[in-house]
Amino acid sequence: MDPQPGATPYTAPAGCPMHQQRTALYGPEFAADPHRFYDAARTHGPAAPIELSPGVEATLIVQHEAALRVLQNPALFARDSRRWAALREGAVPMDSPVLPMMVYRPNCLFTDGAEHLRLRKAVTESLSRLNSSRLSRDVERIADYLIDQFIERGTADLLNEYAKLLPLLLFNQLFGCPGDIGDRLTRSMSAIFDGEDVLRANAELTECLMELVALKRRQPGEDITSWLIQHPAGLRDEELKDQLVVLMGAGVEPERNLIANALLLMLAGEAPGAPERRGSGMLVEDALDDVLWNNPPIANYATHFPVQDIELDGVVLKAETPVLISFAAANSDPGLTDARQTLSKGAHLAWGAGPHVCPAKSPATLIALTAIEKILNTVPDLALAVPASGVAWRPGPFHRALVALPVRFTPTAARRAATGAQPAAPVSAQLPDPFRNTPSAPSAAPRHAQEPAKKQKGWWSSFLDVFRV
Structure with a gap:
């Protein structure tokens, strides 16, 4: 997980998804068959370049193991969206429909470290x-x-x-x-x-x-x-x-x-x-488990911001850019064959993982x-x-x-x-x-x-x- 010396966002192999055209996740084509995109993205590596809405670019993690590495490593992947360089620099449209789901709020979703623990404790103990x-x-x-x-x-x-x-x-x-x-x-x-x-x-x-x-x-x-x-x-x-x-x-x-x-x-x-x-x-319980595996209600979210350029299995995730987890793609990862055959409740990521797991x-x-x-x-x-x-x-x-x-x-x-x-x-x-x-x-x-x-x-x-x- 540690960044390689000298790595830049332009050092990825030619076949890496960072060289692909960004896929729009907001259109009807993606909504009709998202797993077709996830399957294509995984053939190039653990991540794919995406556009969340017009003018809002990000990277989507599409492999289960890579998703866990991001979710469970808050030292390298922060949740505080004030780190978002493009937003600070005015490059993100302020009327974008995705901003309410991504812009910083002082709550346990967008905070890190001691502040996150303080706010999360208030939420979990109230719940x-x-x-x-x-x-x-x-x-x-x-x-x-x-x-x-x-x-x-x-x-x-x-x-x-x-x-x-x-x-x-x-x-x-x-x-x-x-x-x-x-x-x-x-x-x-x-x-x-x-x-x-x-x-x-x-x-x-x-x-x-x-x-x-x-x-x-x-x-x-x-x-x-x-x-x-x-x-x-x-x-x-x-x-x-x-x-x-x-x-x-x-x-x-x-x-x-x-x-x-x-x-x-x-x-x-x-x-x-x-x-x-x-x-x-x-x-009903089996239907809910099936949905959490195959059609998770929140398919792509958990926005993280690398604190520095980080190399992830050949793909460089640029510092202060949005990195989202595809829970849907991670759950359908072919590497989870055994877990998927039994639909093991402990393996899917629909509830998240790491310090921000759903409370x-x-x-x-x-x-x-x-x-x-x-x-x-x-x-x-x-x-x-x-x-x-x-x-x-x-x-x-x-x-x-x-x-x-x-x-x-x-x-x-x-x-x-x-x-x-x-x-x-x-x-x-x-x-x-x-x-x-x-x-x-x-x-x-x-x-x-x-x-x-x-x-x-x-x-x-x-x-x-x-x-x-």
């Missing part, structure tokens, strides 16, 4: 106060609410109407958000992950979380925000806000993709061309398990509305995410009386036709979508009207 029974109950309650929104239709998009919204609402619950703050938090976090007006969304996210921190300093409760405030680390308001950002960021996008990708696997036929039915009698593995697994079991038990004849091979994948460099997961089932009556409160931006007004293979133009909005905005509420406020928690 440890979560009661698993309460967490399961919260997930089931939110799942009940979301299922009620579509169960009478007989069709749904389980990505946008269920898997996407459930973790957003759950974190409002876990953070102790009142209605207005929760609505804004849901809206801004969703926009950031979808790459929509990210500058405005990031500003709104900051504003509503600072309001939440101020509220919880005055009125603490049994929630993660209050526990972080009370932690002996003595976090400042800015630090508190950014620990909440990393918790929600690490929980929302990965969780929704884990739920949706596992549901797709379970609802697909046993083999290509088989009828679209619940596949193979697969247990929320257990609650994240419980959330996905509970959410999937709830929808399958509530809607026993759930079936895909399109062939599994026809679903579309959302472009983007970091995630492995569906555009939609259209399903059909026998309509039944909602289990809770409607309160009259409707979400401000009802998902059903924006969904693709669930019986088409690809997204189409939005269908006609329901009556309540035509009403003046002042009569409409956000998802969290509407949920609170049903469940007073």
